[in-house]
Amino acid sequence: MKLMMHKTLWALLLPAAALLSLPVRADLKIDITRGVTDPVPVAVVPFARAVPADGGLDIAGVVQSDLASSGRFRGIDRAAMPSQPTRSGEVDAAAWRAQRADYVVVGRVVAESGGKVQLQFELVNVLTGQVLLNDTVSSPQAAVRNGAHRVADRIFEKITGIRGAFSTRIAYISVDGSPPNQRYQLLVADADGENWRPAMQSTQPIMSPAWSADGEWLAYVSFENRVAAVFVQRVRTGERRQVSARVGVNGAPAFSPDGRRLALTLSGSTGNLDIYVLDLNTQKLLRITDDPSIDTEPAWSPDGQTLYFTSDRGGAPQIYAAAPQAGARARRITFGATYVARPRVSPDGKMLAVVTQDGSGFHVGVVDLASGQITALSRGTLDESPSFAPNGAVLIYAGRDRGQGVLATVSTDGTISTRLKSDQGEVREPVWGPFAQ
Amino acid sequence: MERLHALRAEERKLKQRTLIALMMAVALLGAACKSKPPVIEPPAASGETVISAANPNAQSSGVATVNAGTGTSSPGALGPDGPLGSQRVIYFDFDSSDIRNEYVDVIAAHGRFLAGNASVRVRLEGHTDERGSREYNIGLGERRAQTVRRALALQGVQESQITTVSYGEERPAAAGSDENAYSKNRRVEIVYIN
Numbered sequence: 001m002k003l004m005m006h007k008t009l010w011a012l013l014l015p016a017a018a019l020l021s022l023p024v025r026a027d028l029k030i031d032i033t034r035g036v037t038d039p040v041p042v043a044v045v046p047f048a049r050a051v052p053a054d055g056g057l058d059i060a061g062v063v064q065s066d067l068a069s070s071g072r073f074r075g076i077d078r079a080a081m082p083s084q085p086t087r088s089g090e091v092d093a094a095a096w097r098a099q100r101a102d103y104v105v106v107g108r109v110v111a112e113s114g115g116k117v118q119l120q121f122e123l124v125n126v127l128t129g130q131v132l133l134n135d136t137v138s139s140p141q142a143a144v145r146n147g148a149h150r151v152a153d154r155i156f157e158k159i160t161g162i163r164g165a166f167s168t169r170i171a172y173i174s175v176d177g178s179p180p181n182q183r184y185q186l187l188v189a190d191a192d193g194e195n196w197r198p199a200m201q202s203t204q205p206i207m208s209p210a211w212s213a214d215g216e217w218l219a220y221v222s223f224e225n226r227v228a229a230v231f232v233q234r235v236r237t238g239e240r241r242q243v244s245a246r247v248g249v250n251g252a253p254a255f256s257p258d259g260r261r262l263a264l265t266l267s268g269s270t271g272n273l274d275i276y277v278l279d280l281n282t283q284k285l286l287r288i289t290d291d292p293s294i295d296t297e298p299a300w301s302p303d304g305q306t307l308y309f310t311s312d313r314g315g316a317p318q319i320y321a322a323a324p325q326a327g328a329r330a331r332r333i334t335f336g337a338t339y340v341a342r343p344r345v346s347p348d349g350k351m352l353a354v355v356t357q358d359g360s361g362f363h364v365g366v367v368d369l370a371s372g373q374i375t376a377l378s379r380g381t382l383d384e385s386p387s388f389a390p391n392g393a394v395l396i397y398a399g400r401d402r403g404q405g406v407l408a409t410v411s412t413d414g415t416i417s418t419r420l421k422s423d424q425g426e427v428r429e430p431v432w433g434p435f436a437q
Numbered sequence: 438m439e440r441l442h443a444l445r446a447e448e449r450k451l452k453q454r455t456l457i458a459l460m461m462a463v464a465l466l467g468a469a470c471k472s473k474p475p476v477i478e479p480p481a482a483s484g485e486t487v488i489s490a491a492n493p494n495a496q497s498s499g500v501a502t503v504n505a506g507t508g509t510s511s512p513g514a515l516g517p518d519g520p521l522g523s524q525r526v527i528y529f530d531f532d533s534s535d536i537r538n539e540y541v542d543v544i545a546a547h548g549r550f551l552a553g554n555a556s557v558r559v560r561l562e563g564h565t566d567e568r569g570s571r572e573y574n575i576g577l578g579e580r581r582a583q584t585v586r587r588a589l590a591l592q593g594v595q596e597s598q599i600t601t602v603s604y605g606e607e608r609p610a611a612a613g614s615d616e617n618a619y620s621k622n623r624r625v626e627i628v629y630i631n
Contacts, residue, residue: 179609205607207571226560227602228575249579249603252572265572271583271601273576294576310573317573342570355570362568382614384570400614429571 034417035071042103043076048086053111059148066152066166071416076101093126119147133158163391169433171209176425193420212255215434219253252297263298275309277324286326297342301349308343317341337374346392353386353395364397377410387431398428529623534580548592561585562626563603566619578603585625
């Protein structure tokens with residue numbers, strides 16, 4: 001991270017979260033609500049264990065759950081496995097074909113020195129007998145679950161050609177209690193919803209979390225002082241800094257791809273929301289837009305050359321683009337829908353994820369930047385806050401189900417949907433973190 | 438900008454009505470004592486109906502305090518039993534920051550009180566319903582708070598007496614995803630802070 005913040009500027013306060021005890025365990029669980037019609041059958045055989053270095057974790061169970069959660073694969077029950085080999089040489093291809101498996105994953109946990117474990121694994125195509133992958137993931141014992149996710153990432157990529165994102169993290173907001181006495185939390189979890197922990201808690205609203213490109217930082221808006229303020233917080237340590245608490249609105253933070261700048265929305269005392277870019281080292285503030293309408297929700301293109309944002313300068317919210325320079329000229333991006341807001345840019349820079357409205361309500365969708373085509377992908381009526389997985393294949397977003405905020409995913413081709421079930425109260429504003437570096 | 442023109446027209450209207458506003462406020466509150474309270478919900482638990490019924494005299498004296506503009510921040514006017522206590526929420530139509538006619542007098546009453554009590558300060562908290570994106574709704578909530586701020590300024594309230602904050606859809610007054618809840622959530626709360 002190149003943020004190089006002055007140590008003296010750091011508030012030495014850890015967020016309240018760090019001081020409070022963890023609530024009872026409550027995870028998000030992924031349900032496939034719409035999958036491909038013919039998911040690929042893959043058997044993940046229990047790994048040979050290394051006791052106690054593997055911590056008792058069912059590695060194969062995590063891998064199989066990851067693959068199935070993508071909606072592209074279905075697992076094979078352990079009871080139906082003809083045997084439980086741990087090396088490819090022991091795999092009887094014909095016996096697995098008889099169980100209708102296309103692929104078999106076998107592996108071993110091997111204890112290493114220095115508190116580490118190796119996850120050695122092989123992927124066998126039992127239709128051809130070919131060993132497609134013979135690979136090893138090394139992981140600290142304390143992070144063996146993450147190691148299992150990385151195994152799933154590599155298997156997923158080998159079979160689909162799409163880089164796996166199971167080992168990445170998500171951040172989101174949870175709210176419990178009833179108005180006006182509510183507790184807001186900023187949570188960070190594994191992409192499968194497990195292993196979550198609070199990064200920040202408050203009795204006042206927290207909103208608009210955003211990751212830095214290196215996954216080291218989260219920016220967010222907190223109303224803890226009864227006014228809106230933007231904070232940046234180091235995810236690993238919890239140390240944080242208030243970077244903007246100017247008069248009026250301080251909102252919608254977005255890290256530039258190089259992590260040195262923060263795009264954000266400010267209103268000043270007159271209440272006119274415009275887009276600004278704050279240099280996190282020098283504190284220098286650059287005004288990008290100057291329009292009496294609402295300009296907000298800036299998002300950087302991956303090359304850092306363009307800011308996409310929401311503006312109602314034409315009457316209703318639409319997406320506009322401008323260079324991140326003072327007085328930049330804005331051009332309108334979206335046409336043909338009555339309401340298009342909150343852009344996020346795909347990792348390849350070719351698509352925007354947006355919130356769009358039609359006769360049936362608010363959905364998340366994508367805008368193809370080359371053609372201008374807007375495609376709604378979700379089917380809820382109050383869907384919002386789409387965020388791209390770092391592989392660009394999936395959006396995570398927030399919807400409502402029976403009066404409760406829930407998280408869901410949809411593939412960017414619209415074919416696969418999942419729901420993340422939660423008992424954490426209302427959950428909202430999911431943001432998918434980057435690949436580990 | 439269509440919306441801005443609408444706002445200026447609203448302000449002109451407010452200006453013209455400055456004189457009658459106060460009289461109407463008295464009438465409105467008087468009516469509240471006699472029959473049902475006006476269709477204004479208190480922000481939280483303070484039971485407006487009960488107060489109106491239980492202590493009509495407190496309301497009358499509260500109005501007198503406002504009317505006189507004596508320069509004292511009378512607890513009678515500001516407290517939950519006073520007229521300004523029971524009418525601290527301004528509700529808005531969908532996707533609108535225009536002040537409805539029914540609230541012109543309420544805002545005028547607050548404006549007169551604040552103009553006559555320069556040491557009293559208010560925070561205007563703008564809110565929206567849950568529809569649409571969250572940060573855009575922060576913008577809409579701010580727009581509503583600014584409309585009320587300008588209306589108060591027209592009554593002679595000093596800039597230094599007013600701060601605004603927009604919570605967008607983050608702090609709903611009512612739970613639920615129907616128009617009944619939405620109508621209670623599209624609001625500006627006038628919060629007296631000293």
